[in-house]
Amino acid sequence: MQVSASARRAPWLVFLGCCVLSFLGFGVIVNTPGQYFSTLRAVFHVSQSAVALTVTVQMLMGSLMLVVGGKILERYDSRKVLFLCVAVVALSFLACSFVTAFWQFYVIFAIMGAAYAIPVLLAPQALLSNWFEKRLGMVMGIALGLSGLAGALFQPIVVAWMSTLGWRGSYALTAGLFALIALPCTLLLRFAPDKSRGEFAYGHDEEEHTQKPTAAGSGVTPRQAFRSWAFAFFVLSMVLLQIASGLVQHVATFEKDMGLAPLAAASVVTGIMIGAAVGKGSIGALLDRFNAVVVVLTYVFFGVAGWLIILFIHVPSLATLGGVLAGIGQGYLLVAIPWMIREHFGAGHYAQIYARAALVSNVMLALSTGLHGVLYDVTGKSYLLSFSLTLVGYVLATVLGLVAFTYQRTRLS
Structure with a gap:
């Protein structure tokens, strides 16, 4: 069976989308919250531990979401699931720019934690595992390796945004980043190859696909x-x-x-x-x-x-x-x-x-x-x-x- 050019491209489009999710997800959601700590502490007159607790709430909610995250990805259209999750993340960052009382951060970060778990903590590994039989280690390493690079890049970027736009403007700009870049990429992220469309995981033996x-x-x-x-x-x-x-x-x-x-x-x-x-x-x-x-x-x-x-x-x-x-x-x-x-x-x-x-x-x-x-x-x-x-x-x-x-x-x- 001859595989079409679009079917051959499909694994690499999924790889591209996973790279974007890893880069923005880890680079911004995981690595930059600490840049806001001192400013929020001064603005809202709260302790360092109170500010840091927002991240703990976010991570614990993300962990709880992983209980059902795998089943959700397998059962429903992954593109719709990931689109919804990234949209909620973007709206959460936008909501941060309108906070008037510090307790509101706990609510927002809890929602964000539940939303980011599937696209950031789970989807890159799960989707790449389905779309690559060969070179899985390479593509997984590159996609996840971008998170470290993003961590080094986004910390000074967020500091620059805060110095020029203020903390509210920085949160709003972060929301735009997810809406304009990450959100469209979710449309590339189908959970697994569709054999009815002639799609197979990269490296799959096409001549034996009916037996294997x-x-x-x-x-x-x-x-x-x-x-x-x-x-x-x-x-x-x-x-x-x-x-x-x-x-x-x-x-x-x-x-x-x-x-x-x-x-x-x-x-x-x-x-x-x-x-x-x-x-x-x-x-x-x-x-x-x-x-x-x-x-x-x-x-x-x-x-x-x-x-x-x-x-x-x-x-x-x-x-x-x-x-x-x-x-x-x-x-x-x-x-x-x-x-x-x-x-x-x-x-x-x-x-x-x-x-x-x-x-x-x-x-x-x-x-x-x-x-x-x-x-x-x-x-x-x-x-x-x-x-x-x-x-x-x-x-x-x-x-x-x-x-x-x-x-x-x-x-x-």
Whole structure:
């Protein structure tokens, strides 16, 4: 059967749409709220913890939405679902520009959290898994790697908007960004190839398509996956690695405590974001081409080395290098583990299976930032225990993830 040009383009259009969602979603929704904290605190005369709670509410609502997010994507037209979700995100940012009492932010961020979960936290991994049988690691790595690049780009952009337009104008401009760029891209994002239109996942063997299921039709059921020890191991790995993700928010404070100037301390955080873009963007392609165990161990080595440098070396240039290495290590959590889950359980119900893992992971992320703050206070303003937990978590997460993955490959080969 000859495949039309439009059918051949379809996987790459889905890839393009996923890149946009990841770039704007993580770059703006996840990475820029902190830029508003000091301004909102001064304007509404509230505490830092009260402002930070808006992000916790957003993340917890997003995690709850993941309970049903996978089923929603599988059951309904993904384009309509994603269009609605992105539209709500855009309207939420617009609503922020009209806030008159601080409690209104809690309501808006709760709505935004429920809306952004499917298009940002779930859709890129789920859709790419259905549309790519080959080069899945590469496209997933690039799409998710853009989130790190976006984090480094949008923070100074939002600061510039706030300085010229004010915080209300910045929120309104962000709403326009989602409405004009992200919203149209959702129309490209169909959940899986339509065989009646001659569409198949990229890399599918067209000559055998009548005998072999496509990626979107293979794999174990969610019930089978959830009852397996391998799923538990993957989830525990993600939870342990989120300890490091939560510590990222405290790196600037730690470096300033160690004597670095504010700008030098901020450069370490920028280094982490740049490293994350490199790590997520490169690890996927390497997973496609080389032994996954070797690739994962290499990136974990970079991550552990980076956190050790941040902990012990407080020379600005070397601390920034440590930040880059720590960021590269994030490729294990954000690309390698989703890739391994898909390799383990198949793509048939990947959206539901990954959504459940991401739910637990994101709850831990929502809690870990506060956890490090508590540890800092109870240990006499020290981050040593937080760094120790991060390093131990890296090691345990690596063991758990690779045991599950290598056992599966031995058992099914």
